[in-house]
Amino acid sequence: MSLPDGNASEDDSQLVASILEGDVNAYSTLVLRYQGAIFNLMYRMTDSYEDAGDLAQETFIKAYEQLYRFQRGKKFFPWLYTIGLNHARNFLRHNKRIQWVSLEDCAIDSELDHPGQQEENICAKLDYAQLHEALNQLPLDYREALILRYHEGLSMDEVAEAMTLKLSAAKMRVHRGLAKLRDILERKQNGKDRT
Amino acid sequence: MEKIEPEEPYDEMADRIKTMIRKMPQIEPPVRLLPAVMEAVKAKSVPLWLRAYRWARSPRSVTFSLLHLVPAMALCALLVCAALFQHGRENRNITLAESGESIPVVLAVDMPDAHSVQVVGSFNNWVPQPCSLNKDNGSTRWTVTLQLQAGRYEYAFLVDGKHMPHPHAEFYQDDGFGNQNTVLALGKEDDI
Numbered sequence: 001m002s003l004p005d006g007n008a009s010e011d012d013s014q015l016v017a018s019i020l021e022g023d024v025n026a027y028s029t030l031v032l033r034y035q036g037a038i039f040n041l042m043y044r045m046t047d048s049y050e051d052a053g054d055l056a057q058e059t060f061i062k063a064y065e066q067l068y069r070f071q072r073g074k075k076f077f078p079w080l081y082t083i084g085l086n087h088a089r090n091f092l093r094h095n096k097r098i099q100w101v102s103l104e105d106c107a108i109d110s111e112l113d114h115p116g117q118q119e120e121n122i123c124a125k126l127d128y129a130q131l132h133e134a135l136n137q138l139p140l141d142y143r144e145a146l147i148l149r150y151h152e153g154l155s156m157d158e159v160a161e162a163m164t165l166k167l168s169a170a171k172m173r174v175h176r177g178l179a180k181l182r183d184i185l186e187r188k189q190n191g192k193d194r195t
Numbered sequence: 196m197e198k199i200e201p202e203e204p205y206d207e208m209a210d211r212i213k214t215m216i217r218k219m220p221q222i223e224p225p226v227r228l229l230p231a232v233m234e235a236v237k238a239k240s241v242p243l244w245l246r247a248y249r250w251a252r253s254p255r256s257v258t259f260s261l262l263h264l265v266p267a268m269a270l271c272a273l274l275v276c277a278a279l280f281q282h283g284r285e286n287r288n289i290t291l292a293e294s295g296e297s298i299p300v301v302l303a304v305d306m307p308d309a310h311s312v313q314v315v316g317s318f319n320n321w322v323p324q325p326c327s328l329n330k331d332n333g334s335t336r337w338t339v340t341l342q343l344q345a346g347r348y349e350y351a352f353l354v355d356g357k358h359m360p361h362p363h364a365e366f367y368q369d370d371g372f373g374n375q376n377t378v379l380a381l382g383k384e385d386d387i
Contacts, residue, residue, distance in 0.1 A: 021250070024237050031232050039224035053225045060232040065239065131215050150216040181212060 012076035019067060031060050034077060037152060038084050044136070044143070045088040055091055059084040078154065078162035085144065085163065134184040142177030149174045297342040298381050302326070302350070304337050304361060309354045312337035316350025316376070323353055345382025351375075 012033075018026040038059055042052035063083050070079055135143050141163065148159045160170035304326075306312055313323035318341060326337040337352075349368055352359045358374045360367055366378035 025233075027236055028229060028233050031229050035224045035228050036221055039228065040221050043222055049222075049225075052222075053228060056224060057228055057231050057235070060228075061235045061239075064232075064236045128215065128219060131212070131219065135216075146216055150213045151219055153217070178209060178212065182208060185212070 013072060016067060016070055016076060017072075019064075027060075027064060030076065030080075034080055035060070037077070038080065041081070041084050041144070041147075042088055044147075045092060045140070047136075051091070055088055056084075059087050062087060075158060075161070077152070078158045081148065081162040082164060089140075130185060130188060134181055134188065137184050138177060138180055141173055142180060145170060145173035146177045146181065297344055300341045300343050300379070300381070302339050302341065302352075302361070304352055304354075305334060306337055306352075306354055307335035309337065311353075311355055313353040314339050314350055315353060316379075317348045318343055318350065326352075343381055346380075348379040348381070349376040350379060351377060 012030065015026045015030055035056060039052055039056040042055040042059070043049065046052055046055065059080070063080050066083065070076065135146070138146070145159055145163060148154045148162055149156070154162065156167060156170055156174070159165075159174065160167045163170060163173070165173065302314055304312065312326040312328075314326055315321045315323050324339060326339040329336045329338055349370075350361075351370075351374065352361065360375045361377040364377040364379075366380070367375045368378050370376050
């Protein structure tokens with residue numbers, strides 16, 4: 001996981017309180033703590049190192065300006081991630097680079113619990129390059145739900161909060177995202193095996 | 196972060212995908228990201244009113260000690276004195292008696308059998324002032340016209356030399372010598 005463990009969220013709240021009381025330097029701890037996650041989010045969205053750096057910087061500045069709206073008792077990272085997601089969506093929309101893949105169009109052809117000999121082959125051959133490529137083929141909401149849940153290690157409640165969804169909708173995104181990802185990987189593997 | 200609990204029955208493929216996502220390598224953010232952010236936010240420090248608002252809303256404990264209490268009480272006493280002084284000044288300022296405005300007052304009493312009627316009061320330092328006799332439409336009235344400023348006065352008639360309060364007055368006051376004087380109030384009720 002890229003995010004810090006332990007009492008980070010409690011510490012985040014204390015840092016936010018310090019910043020609001022005038023300690024601007026306390027913000028550097030939050031930036032250091034979450035710059036990796038936010039930068040990689042932007043990189044996945046833009047596929048550009050330069051754009052990702054700019055968008056990550058703008059996200060942190062935007063979050064700082066909105067810090068007084070941050071509710072005490074909430075976790076900082078999902079709140080920050082929401083700002084980042086919205087900022088990235090606006091950027092892509094403005095630059096006509098967004099790929100609107102309807103969630104309905106992205107029908108799930110396979111389910112996670114279906115058996116088959118193919119699975120063993122896929123498990124053996126799966127590598128990060130394939131995974132990265134498959135993730136990029138997922139609709140944005142499915143992909144980010146999976147990243148938040150399994151890479152950043154957020155709870156379902158936090159995933160829902162970060163993506164401004166209801167809990168049931170967040171669970172569905174994760175479940176269907178996983179099923180779709182698996183479907184894409186299987187198809188890729190089958191195609192390679194045929195060739 | 197909390198431990199991820201499996202949401203599906205054990206599935207090797209799904210489990211492997213989840214593990215790979217968890218361990219997926221990340222791209223290092225640019226080194227200039229942190230200094231660029233901090234440089235920008237330092238130019239946008241939190242406004243003073245916002246800090247004051249947050250401070251006012253945050254809970255805090257208050258402790259009292261004698262050293263704190265004495266100056267606080269002294270300050271309270273000073274404020275009370277200042278308020279009383281101001282109150283006194285305001286009252287004095289609105290007293291019509293000091294405004295110099297005269298109010299014409301006619302004192303009249305029906306004494307058909309009297310030979311002489313005089314009036315004494317606080318307005319003439321209890322020096323007898325004669326009343327004039329008026330006979331109109333069969334009535335015999337002794338009257339005197341005074342120019343008085345607003346305020347509270349006491350007076351009485353001397354009918355043939357005998358002390359007598361105004362017979363139809365509403366308010367009387369003992370003079371301390373066994374006699375009663377009539378009380379005359381002129382001006383606003385609050386000023387008297």
